[in-house]
Amino acid sequence: MLLKRGALLNVMLCLKGEGSYQVEAGDSALGNITRLENLADKIPQYWKEEERKLESLQKQCEAAKAQAERPFAEEEKLSELLKEQVSLNLALEFAEGEDGETPGNQKTDRDCNYSIYRKLHKLAQELFDGTYTYMKFKQDGYDDLVLEKIGEDEYSIAHYYVQEGDLMRDPEITFMLEDADRFIHLLSFTQDNMGIYYTTDERTEEQIEDLRQFFDQWLTNIKNQGFTLYQAHGEYGEYTRDEEAGGQSGEPTEEQEDEEFFG
Known part of the structure; x- marks a missing residue:
């Protein structure tokens, strides 16, 4: 068990092992013991919650990898459309930009x-x-x-x-x-x-x-x-x-x- 200062300079009681768990200390020694016992009782619940979050992240990661490796069915069509868009944009600019141009300018x-x-x-x-x-x-x-x-x-x-x-x-x-x-x-x-x-x-x-x-x-x-x-x-x-x-x-x-x- 450790004692440390919190962000507001309050005293925190810490249980440290594979993880770190803490609760704010009170003025009563008996009350602090009760706080630590309650904290220890909740550790298995904390572990389950963290394992659930980890499992969810792993599933999301696997799904993202599978999606990234999947070929984009419309890739060729998209490429052609982008080329067509560039050509049309340039054609409009050419039509607007060349009016009135003379060699001596x-x-x-x-x-x-x-x-x-x-x-x-x-x-x-x-x-x-x-x-x-x-x-x-x-x-x-x-x-x-x-x-x-x-x-x-x-x-x-x-x-x-x-x-x-x-x-x-x-x-x-x-x-x-x-x-x-x-x-x-x-x-x-x-x-x-x-x-x-x-x-x-x-x-x-x-x-x-x-x-x-x-x-x-x-x-x-x-x-x-x-x-x-x-x-x-x-x-x-x-x-x-x-x-x-x-x-x-x-x-x-x-x-x-x-x-x-x-x-």
Whole structure:
């Protein structure tokens, strides 16, 4: 048995064994003995109550484990609905955001970044939702345009042509895309025919802003030039345009319109 002070500085009589049980002490020695006897008589009842609580918690834990391991029957449907919701939200934003845009307008850093984000999603939504990891676009009179996933949330966009057997990038920009913040982090710029390559950590904020303005205008040019999806592949899908059915590049068939990026 122990004596200890309670929270209100009152004296508590404690019985301590495998558990700890206590009752407030009184002024009478005989009364304290009676209190201890009553406390001891109630210990088996306390044990039963604690065992009941423990058994209930164990059952809840087992039920939770079983529920967590059970496959979600509507997982694929939910995933498709979420993708559709994202596409619809972006479509609304694109429709609202591009009205009145002209090539000569200078945007703020924030506006320019968001403009790039919107245009990239409209250009290659299937790349950013994970359907494809590689997408090639074509248009007569222009170098092929390729977008690829090159790392975790890292992507590249480039015009390609062949010169003396070498594949030339004219130009290429690599970037990270954060959907949560709708933000584009520019990583590098390459222009092979001029021997230019640099990473943005080597550049000033002003130079990075110039590159961001260039990227935004480049995406506007891509839209205006009428590039259409020619070939794509990835873990969850594959696409190749049927030239015989579709005629010339940039003139998709009705069946292919859903696969094109600027229908």
